[in-house]
Amino acid sequence: MLQYFEEQKSGTLPEKYRSLTSEQMEARIIEIKEQLGEKLFIPGHHYQRDDVIQFADAAGDSLQLAQLCAANEKAEHIIFCGVHFMAETADILTNDKQKVYLPDMRAGCSMADMADIFQTDRAWDALENLFGETIVPLTYVNSTAAIKAFVGKNGGATVTSSNAHAMVKWAFTQKERILFLPDQHLGRNTAYDIGIPLEEMAVWDPIHDQLEHEGAIEDIKVILWKGHCSVHENFTVQNTIDVRAEYPDMRIIVHPECSREVVALADDNGSTKYIIDKINDANPGSQWAIGTEMNLVNRLIQSHPDKHIISLNPSMCPCLTMNRIDLPHLLWSLESIVNEENVNQIIVDKKIAENAIIALERMLERV
Numbered sequence: 094m095l096q097y098f099e100e101q102k103s104g105t106l107p108e109k110y111r112s113l114t115s116e117q118m119e120a121r122i123i124e125i126k127e128q129l130g131e132k133l134f135i136p137g138h139h140y141q142r143d144d145v146i147q148f149a150d151a152a153g154d155s156l157q158l159a160q161l162c163a164a165n166e167k168a169e170h171i172i173f174c175g176v177h178f179m180a181e182t183a184d185i186l187t188n189d190k191q192k193v194y195l196p197d198m199r200a201g202c203s204m205a206d207m208a209d210i211f212q213t214d215r216a217w218d219a220l221e222n223l224f225g226e227t228i229v230p231l232t233y234v235n236s237t238a239a240i241k242a243f244v245g246k247n248g249g250a251t252v253t254s255s256n257a258h259a260m261v262k263w264a265f266t267q268k269e270r271i272l273f274l275p276d277q278h279l280g281r282n283t284a285y286d287i288g289i290p291l292e293e294m295a296v297w298d299p300i301h302d303q304l305e306h307e308g309a310i311e312d313i314k315v316i317l318w319k320g321h322c323s324v325h326e327n328f329t330v331q332n333t334i335d336v337r338a339e340y341p342d343m344r345i346i347v348h349p350e351c352s353r354e355v356v357a358l359a360d361d362n363g364s365t366k367y368i369i370d371k372i373n374d375a376n377p378g379s380q381w382a383i384g385t386e387m388n389l390v391n392r393l394i395q396s397h398p399d400k401h402i403i404s405l406n407p408s409m410c411p412c413l414t415m416n417r418i419d420l421p422h423l424l425w426s427l428e429s430i431v432n433e434e435n436v437n438q439i440i441v442d443k444k445i446a447e448n449a450i451i452a453l454e455r456m457l458e459r460v
C-alpha cells in the first residue's frame with residue numbers, strides 16, 4: 094500500500110512584501126535572478142499573470158514545462174510559476190539535488206481537487222468488479238501525484254491536452270476500456286475525436302460511487318471521471334451562438350477542457366500551445382473568439398494588434414488559483430532561496446514519485 098501523502102513546508106507571505114512597490118519588487122527579482130544564474134530555473138505556465146510571466150525563463154503549456162523540467166539538470170532551484178500539480182510533476186521529474194518551489198501553496202487546481210486517491214481506489218474496485226481486468230487508467234496531468242502513482246501502478250499513463258489523442262489511442266492498444274481522470278470533458282472530446290461514439294462512454298460519479306450510463310454495460314469503452322475545470326465550464330453554447338450572430342466571419346477556438354457541446358460548435362480546439370500557435374500563424378485582419386483562460390487571451394489580444402481577438406465569453410475571469418502567483422510571492426520565493434530557507438518547497442513522497450514517474454515516462458516517451 095502506498096503512502097499517499099507528501100511532506101511539504103508551507104508558509105504565509107510575510108507582511109513586508111505587501112508594502113513594496115512593483116518597481117522595488119521587479120528590481121530585486123532581477124538582482125536575485127542575476128545572482129543565482131543557472132542555479133535557478135523559473136518555468137511559467139501560459140496562464141500566469143503578465144507581471145510574473147515576464148520573469149519566466151521559459152513559458153509553456155503543461156507538456157512543454159514538464160519536458161523542460163525533465164531535461165534541466167543544472168538548476169538547483171526551480172520556482173514553478175503555475176499550479177500545484179505542475180510543481181509536483183516537476184519535482185517527480187527532476188533529480189534529488191534539485192528543489193522545486195511553488196511561490197504560493199494556495200495555487201491549486203479546482204479540477205485536480207475533484208479526484209482524490211481514496212475515491213479513485215473505490216472507483217477502481219467497483220469498476221474491476223464490473224469489467225474485470227479490461228481497463229487501463231489514464232490521468233490528465235491536472236491530478237495529484239498520488240493519482241499519477243495509482244495510474245502508473247496499474248499499467249496506465251498521464252496525458253496532457255497536447256497529447257491526449259495519442260495517449261488515448263495508445264491506451265486502447267493496452268486494454269479494451271479506459272478510465273479517464275479527472276476531466277470528463279478532455280476525455281470525452283478526445284475519445285469522440287478518435288471515433289468512439291458518445292453512447293460508448295459512461296461517467297463515474299465519485300461522490301455517489303456510481304456509474305452513469307444508459308444502455309448495455311458491455312458496450313462501454315470509456316469511463317469518464319465526473320470532474321471538470323471551473324474556468325472552462327464558463328464557456329457556453331450561448332456564447333458560441335452570440336459570437337456567430339455578432340461576428341459571422343470570426344473563428345472560434347477553444348481549449349478541450351470546454352464541454353463537448355461547446356467544442357462541437359467551435360471551429361477548432363487544442364491546448365494552450367496549440368491556440369497560441371494558431372493565432373501566431375493567423376493572417377493579419379483575421380478574427381478570433383478564444384475559449385480559454387483570460388490572462389492568456391488578454392496577452393494574445395495585446396501581442397496581436399493586427400488581429401481582432403476577443404474572449405468567447407465576454408465576462409470571463411482569469412484562473413484564480415493561477416493568479417495567486419504574483420510578484421510578492423515570486424520575490425518571497427527568491428529571497429527564501431538566497432536565505433536558504435526552502436519556503437514552499439514541493440516534496441513528493443518517494444514511494445509516490447516512484448510510481449508516478451512510470452505514468453509520466455509512459456507519456457513522455459511517446460510524445
Ligand code: 13P
Nearest residue numbers: 154155253254364365366
Ligand atoms: P495546457 O495543457 O494547455 O497547458 O492546459 C493546462 C491547464 O490547466 C488548462 O486549464
Ligand code: SF4
Nearest residue numbers: 202203204322324412
Ligand atoms: Fe485547473 Fe482550470 Fe485553472 Fe487549468 S484553468 S489550472 S484546469 S482550474
